[in-house]
Amino acid sequence: MQSNWSQSAAETEGLTVEQAIANLQSPDLSLRYYAAWWLGKFRVNMPAAVEALIVALEDEADRTELGGYPLRRNAARALGKLGDTQAVPGLIRCLACEDYYVREAAAQSLGMLDAPAAILPLMELLTGGVEEAVPVPGRPHLTQPYDSVIEALGALQAKQAISLIQPFLEHPQAKVQYAATRAMYQLTQEDSYGQSLVKALEGNDLQLRRTALSDLGAIGYLPAREAIARCAVENSFKLLALKGLLEHQAKLHEAPTQDTIQVMTLMDSLL
């Protein structure tokens, strides 16, 4: 696999690749945690890094007071960015971890990898339907990372999950609704789903406007470009969403088109 990490940029951040990989086994747990983040941040997709991160998915040493696995979370997040499908079996096992945040990170990363094998295990997390998708008492999250699971299924083009995802369009939490809308667009290409995310850009909650922006970027919904550029959100979020539109078009056309030129002109205006 071609390595795409930037050595000069990475090494100015104070670690070398060898150190980071070695630090994943360090007796100092905070060094392990940082190394996992660092390898993902700089996309160090060398086999030794991928293997060490896969081992870290089973870590037992780094535990929070509530029983969470911080190192596993960071390793799972990093593996999504490295694009190596060797990580898929380990990430699928993480979907059963008792730590919600490990399950969430694993679902997100499986959505980024070309991992058809993850479709059924991801669908299993939705089997209780909206009725079971309720808050866990005393915690700031639902029983499962529904938004991440649904987004991953959309990204993996899991058409067999459509009837499972559709009821989540009515979930009481907006971010779950948006995730379902986004996935339904990816699975059906029906314009109405794209349009409802565009409407969400007018909402009153800044955090939700940011979520809708990122959803539109993820699905590459070109008709949203002007609405994205106008939305009352920081420029950096708008740039990232427009970048999603641009990347989507770049996959379809070798050279810039009228559409991509309009997107880039909007991006230029946000610099």
Add this chain to the structure above:
Amino acid sequence: MTEAQALIRAVEQADSAPRLVAAVQDLASAEVEAGISTLIAVLGYNNPTAAVAAVQGLIQIGSPAVQPLIEQLDDYNYGARAYAIRALAAIADPRALDILLASAATDFAPSVRRAAAKGLGALRWSELPTNERSTAQVKALETLELILQDADWSIRYAAIVGLQRLATTSELTSQIQGKFAQLLATEKDAAVRSRVQFAQAQLFSITSD
């Protein structure tokens, strides 16, 4: 009290976000030099609508706002700094060169760096004495080339926008075209690659006239 003083007082005494926005819009459209400091202060009020109106006002005032913008650059509030750099970039007065060079290369906030990189490409070079012009342009080129190696795609994207503009405002066109050709061989980010191709097409249509 002069009309300008009344407009400034309205900004200072605004007691709600909508009143602040309205007062800033009034002061901005008056385009009075007495209002410059107040407009610059608004950039740090954490009210994006008011800040955008203030930036527009500062751009309209133009050259007289340049020195105050440089002197009152907010070291602690990067949001305010990004607005100020956007104003300096749009006014395009070459007295902003040093601050744009430093901001593009070393500011910790990507929004500030992007605004500075874009601004570096399109300063009004003709306002510099002839003997300083090409040195200034080369400094802009070197800084933009340096930040093309940044790990953040948005910084590289902004550097390309800056370089495209520099290619049309300076004598460095063929050098920059060579850099773009080189970049396509190494750049992996699809969005940044698209921007390089767009820049190449724009430059080709200009140079082949």
